[in-house]
Amino acid sequence: MPELPEVETIARGVDARVRGDQIVVAWFGPKRDLLKTPAAAQVKGLESRTIAGVRRMGKHIVVGLAATGPRTARRNGVTDQRGVEEDAQWIVHLGMTGRLLVTTPEAPVEPHTHARLELKSGRELRFVDPRRFGRLELRDLGKGERFGAPGAEPLAIEAEAFAALFRGRKLAIKAALLNQTLLSGVGNIYADESLFRAKIRPRRRAGRLTQAELERLRLALQEVLQAAIRLGGSSVSDYVDAEGVRGFFQLEHRVYQRTGEPCRVCKTPIRRVVVAGRSTHYCPNCQK
DNA sequence: CATTTCACCTGGTGGC
């Protein structure tokens, strides 16, 4: 479900609600296939630590953790942030159906709730994921386990570096956009939407795109991701942010899941094909 | 090494 804009929206929302809070109790459910770090080690790394901040890296949510010391003690309900130094990271990947929610401990526990972090403020951070394609991991920075997304950051990459990613590659440009070791954060929706806006067919070989096409693609990708972040992401079925609010970018989709509907530019019916094993939508007239 | 295919899961939808 979540690609870069959805993960960014969630990370910002969670950060605003839990930054500076302290984890009192960490609980993990019986389904352990989604734990990359054993539950006991995650509990140990989380309990009594302070949340230094929450941010996005690629499609991952990085929860920065710091030792709770006198400098982070809460005074008058406000946490003093001075001296908070991240010494561990809780890495959350949402997979297809994962959600990270800030609730109260009394809120009904939804089915497929796999983790609950009870916070000192009275809030609770929950991870819910029906399909269990998500992953939870604890990294100890003291052991040099700092998390780094493998691919380039799509919102920051510049023209030359972007072009270099695809040089000499024979695979379809759509498949290349989905490869997280090249770019981290692009998924099925934004691959299709950026290719439409750049007027490039998804099955074109990546290495055959011209310099001009690659630059159109980079700018289209950055624009579509930024626009989606502004609208809180795309809610195709059940995506919601940290507060349970849906995004609105699905209203701006020009090809994704619009098979057979008229192109918003030229009225040609949108076509669906399978590329890299994923549904791929494009306008056969606008995209060359 | 590069690229493709498939398995991993649950749940919703639409056809019969």
Add this chain to the structure above:
DNA sequence: TGCCACCAGGTGAAAT
């Protein structure tokens, strides 16, 4: 209503 096929925002392991 039930049953079944198919589809879904992702990604890693296995095969080619």
